Amino acid sequence: LxxxxxxxxRALLLATIKDEKxxxxxxxxxHIPLSSVYKKLSTLVDLALMEVTxxxxxxxxxxxxxxxxSRIAKAEIRIEGSKPETILELAPN
Structure with missing residues (x-):
């Protein structure tokens, strides 16, 4: 992804794993400009990786x-051969 x-x-997702913010x-x-935070949060919500609680x-x-x-409960990246594979386990909404 x-x-x-x-x-x-990634920092936004990690910062909101335990507590809503x-x-x-x-x-x-x-230390990210507020306008950038809003833009990235909107994208993450659209991708269902983040939720408005x-x-x-x-x-x-x-x-x-x-x-x-963050809705990410678990993330795993596997590299087999030349193609990385990302596996995400999302928390239910």
């Missing part, structure tokens, strides 16, 4: 934000 070849996308939290934690409202009630969690 192309998404797994991208270092920032907002795009702003991920941007700050991983809930939508929260800021304490002041002005802004809504999504919380994201």
């Amino acid at each position: 192309v998404a797994l070849a991208d270092a920032e996308s 907002s795009a702003a939290e991920l941007s700050e934690e991983l 809930r939508i929260d409202v800021e304490p002041r009630g002005r802004k809504k934000f999504k919380l994201y969690k």
Whole structure:
């Protein structure tokens, strides 16, 4: 998968395996520009590798934000001969 070849996308997936996080939290934690985080999260959600677990409202009630969690439960890469094979086990939604 192309998404797994991208270092920032992999970092987003790894950062959300245990705990759900907002795009702003991920941007700050991983030092990735917020606009890039939103773009990559959208792609990962479209590929069903990431899910939106809930939508929260800021304490002041002005802004809504999504919380994201990786759906990857297990990843395995096999290299047999000259062709790598990626096997992903996804958590149920």
